[in-house]
Amino acid sequence: MKQDTSKYQYAQLDNYKESLELAHLKFKTLIVNAIVFVLAGIVLYFMIELNVGTSAIVSTVTMFVVLFIINFAFYSYDDDHYNNLKLAMYINTLGIYTIVTTLILRFQTPSIFTALFLVYAITSIYQDFKTMMLSNFALFIIGSLLIIRFPEIFQLAENGASQTFYVLVFLIVFVLLLSLSSYILIKRKTFFYNQLAQIKESEIRNMELLLEIQKINTNKDLDSEDYYSSLLEFSVELSKKIGISNIFDRKIKILRDMSTLTMQEILEKYPEYNRDEIMKLLNMELEINNKMRKIGIKSSQSHGIEVTRKEIFSESQFKSFNHQGDNSYVMIIAFVTFYSLLKIDKPYLKELDEEQIKDIFYNSGYFHRIDRDIIDIYLENYEVFDTIVKDHLEGK
Amino acid sequence: MKTMINRIKNSEFLTFNEVLRLKVAIVTIFLFVFVTLSIPLSTYNNFAEEVNILIPIGFGLLLVLTLLLTLINLNRWAMHFSIYIIIGLTVFYVGRTDYFYGYILFFVTLTVIIFYQDIITYLLYGGGITIYGIYYIMENGGTIVGINSTGVEFSSLTYQIILIGFYLVFLIQFIISDNIYEKMNNEWVKMNKVLEKYQAFSLQYLKEHLEDNEIDPLYKNSKFQQVVSELSVFINEFFEEDGKKIAEVVEFYFFLHDQEIENIVGDKELPFETRKYAIELQKYLINSRSELVSILFDFATLFKGDKKFQETRYEYSLEKLFENKIDKLLALSILYKYLKTEVTQYDKWGKVARVLTHEEITELLVSKEFREFISFEQVNFYLDNQELFEKYL
Structure with a gap:
């Protein structure tokens, strides 16, 4: 039977992992674009110094500009940001390889060929599995095709001997090593995301377990009515103190009603509030919802926790x-x-x-x-x- | 080879040391390819014939030494040796030849160093090999100029910029990933410690439950002890015939439950082996918040009711959970009331039976750590009206 170690993973992990990854992806997209910008500047300097002609310069600059526009567009479009940035990442990877391949074919020198390795380094910043596969594949295919189809690129001025075989072998070894390296690194990165997402969910469930065991032991539940009465009394005194009418009263009534009425009934009874407002208020309800109890448990236990660097790793x-x-x-x-x-x-x-x-x-x-x-x-x-x-x- | 492929596939579950060992093994395979390639290539060199024979042999011996170091678990040493070999190979390949493929080895060397994911190693060895690469191009750049190049100057400059760029980009990648992983790990360790507190509470409640119902704890149950003993002997039979020793260790394991482990570990009269067992078994006692108990509680959560993911599922900040000021204030009041009326602390007898006093809550609310739950604005509001909080909640 095939092993599936994700079969018993918490169902909520993927969503949280995605939000965790998104924050890092945004930052990495900016860094990669900044590096590509510097690369574009260096390429432009070389092209001007080498007098390659206006059309060559314009076409290369256009390719860079198009890449930046695509990145900017995907970065700015907020809807489904995660998938947009992922798409921008793949386009960027292929885009930089395309630009560098064009440069290699234009100059046909061994020195510019090594720019392929630089592109690999730039795309490795993403530390994404599919991007690394794409990058490894692109490096291998483009590199091999250039070596086999354009051996003159590697012809040296002072040494005419053919190097095709050894360059190809070294490239294969290089790509294999990089592939294994990125495979292990990305697996461990994914593991970290997984661990963090898992512990977030584990915390929720351990708190629920604690509440369940507490109930087994004490045989009593939280007295929500006591909370609401105290809240009402407190709000009356607070309103008096700050000299306003009691603006809390109505909301406390909604909290009380939440355990007995349906959403529709609440909306009908309190027409001044919309569904979103009621949904937010639901987080505060104590009879059927335990969000506030979890905040109470967590906040009472989270102080005085020291983490040393030695413990981190x-x-x-x-x-x-x-x-x-x-x-x-x-x-x-x-x-x-x-x-x-x-x-x-x-x-x-x-x-x-x-x-x-x-x-x-x-x-x-x-x-x-x-x-x-x-x-x-x-x-x-x-x-x-x-x-x-x-x-x-x-x-x- | 099959074991190695399996280990690569499951590398995320390996310990740091095991991963390092695996990486050294992979690098060793690649180094073997390069050392083998160095044999035919030495004919292209301008070295003396003896040198051309001795160098591959020397690299071969270094490879054997690297493997021996991994066998005795000196993986960090093995890592350093593997880097020395690839640096040596690079110097050998580019030293006396004028072939482009030799230059590729600078990138391969950097890749090997990157593979180990150790920033100090990368700064030291990676920086060193990059400087050597630049020096090599400055001195011998003319020998690897392509026939299509416009001149030595531009060719050398291109080689140097790309090599420096490769080194710097990977350095940036290192800094970013180190930063991200350190933050993530820090949060994970911190959360682990909070989780242990919840689990210690859960265990304490269970102990009280047993006491109240006059039920003996499981570790005192002879049937349970027999099961553990018999199963341990059964597994051990696959490794050794004699089951007596493991049965004794099982007995010692249950005996430890009623003992102060520190006293056993600190008792110099006891044999070293006994004290070592005490340290190792401590992690798996079932009457304290041990690793085993934590794993068991975590396991139990697999069966607890699933709720669909909501964006605020892991949000505990009142500031982020509520938009409306009235809602935020009501939530703060509920939180205060919870801390003041629900037991969340151990009493002097070690039972979870104490609530926080108003003073303790105030201290907690103004603390820096509490910003995770409430904002400065809310703290100020609380401080301005704390007499009302104390009297009515």
């Missing part, structure tokens, strides 16, 4: 059953204890059946949190695991 921050340097017995015991806990009914999580556990271990990030040999043994012998647990815990 420390492997110990990643929670797993597979810490390098741990004794193999420890890895086994950690995994077995975790597995056994999943087979037991808990107040916050019912016991899981074997198929479910196996599927999650195989098709989620948990697969990589367990030592490879141990997880393989489990996956091959999960029925034995189940039998051992049943033998001891049956009827528990």
Whole structure:
């Protein structure tokens, strides 16, 4: 069965990752354009100094200008900004390769050929998987075609010997190394985005879990009525103090009604407010919504947290059953204890059946949190695991 | 090779050290290609014949040394050695030949250094090789001028500008990605610590729940201990025949739950192995907010109700959640009331049973960290009217 480690990913991850990536993409687009602008200036200087003729200069400058206009247009168009910037990124990548290829064909010297490597460096700033594929492909195809079809480019004035084979081999090795390098780098970058998006969602869910466990323990819920009454009293006194009529009263009434009335009924009862305003107010409601409770929990716990530089890149921050340097017995015991806990009914999580556990271990990030040999043994012998647990815990 | 491909495919799940090891292995393969290529190419050189034989052998030996260093897990040393080899190869290729492909090696060398993603290494070795490249063009630029070039001056200038550009652009890329990753990591570590606090609260509530219902904790349950022991022995059988030792470690693991780990670790009378086990097993105790407990709670959240993504799902700032001033003020009042009436702190017996006092809330609200939740304007409003907050909320 094909492994799909994203099967059990939180459903909300992609949206947040996109918003996270968008902020960085905007910045990278600006940097790439600034570098291309400098490149355009240098190319223009060379063309003027070399007296290549007005038409050559105009055509090259036009290509750069068109590229800038496309980038500017996509950057300015706010609607679906993420996809627009992605599109601008692909166009930019192909655009710079096109311009440089034109320059190589115009000058036909080995020195200008190395500009292809510079283009690769510029596009690598994006650190995007598809862009890197595009860039690697473009570098390989353009480079190889130029070497094979235009060997005279590499003919040296002082050394007439053919270098085609070695230049091609070096180019292939260069592209392969770059491809592997960018593949690993981008995978790790994506992993970071994923981790951050995951922990944001994990925070929400852990707070919900905490509220659920708190309720199991205390057997009582938040007294929303007490909140609204206090709020009303407070607003009356506050209005008196600042010398205005009570402008809060109506909104507190809406908050009270939110747990019993539908959106339509609220809109009919309070016609002075539109749907958007009511939706915003919904964040404050305490009976059916727990946004304010989460803000309360988070704000009460977020103070006094220090993060040292050593911790930022420390492997110990990643929670797993597979810490390098741990004794193999420890890895086994950690995994077995975790597995056994999943087979037991808990107040916050019912016991899981074997198929479910196996599927999650195989098709989620948990697969990589367990030592490879141990997880393989489990996956091959999960029925034995189940039998051992049943033998001891049956009827528990 | 299959293992290596699998490791590349799953490289995001590897530790920093494992990734470094993988990178050294990949670079070593490429270096092997270059060293092999250096054998036929040495015939083009102007070196003495002995030198032409000795140089590839020397590089070969350095490659073996690099591999040995990775085998004994000295991956950073191996990384440095692999860089020395590629720098040596570059110097060898461009030193006495006048071929364009030799010049490409400057870019390959920079790529190898970039591959390791270490800014200091890049500044040091990358900067060094770039300076050498510029010097090489200044001294030997005339030997790699193309037949179509307009002259040595422009050819050399083009080579130099592109090499410097390549180095600088990758330096910019380094600075950008380092900056982004550091910020992201910083936030991730910070959030991890906040998450641990929630999980510690959850665990404390569960402990209280067991106490109130007079139920023994799971680590004291003999059936549970038997399951863990038997499964551990079962897995261990795949690695060694004798299951006695792991069974003893399992026993020690459950024994640790009732002990002060610091005392065991600090007890010099105990064998080193025992203390080491105590340190390692501490991460997986089930009666404290350990790694195992955190993973278990995280696992449980997989089954909790999904809500669709809304833009404000991860937003906790009242300033951003609400546009209207009245709404912001009402939300601030609710937040104050929550902090004042709901238990959010440990009491002196370690139970989650204490609420914040008005003074503590004021201290919290004016703190710099609280800007994540409320604005300066809201703090000022609170300070101007705090007697009303205290009396009516």
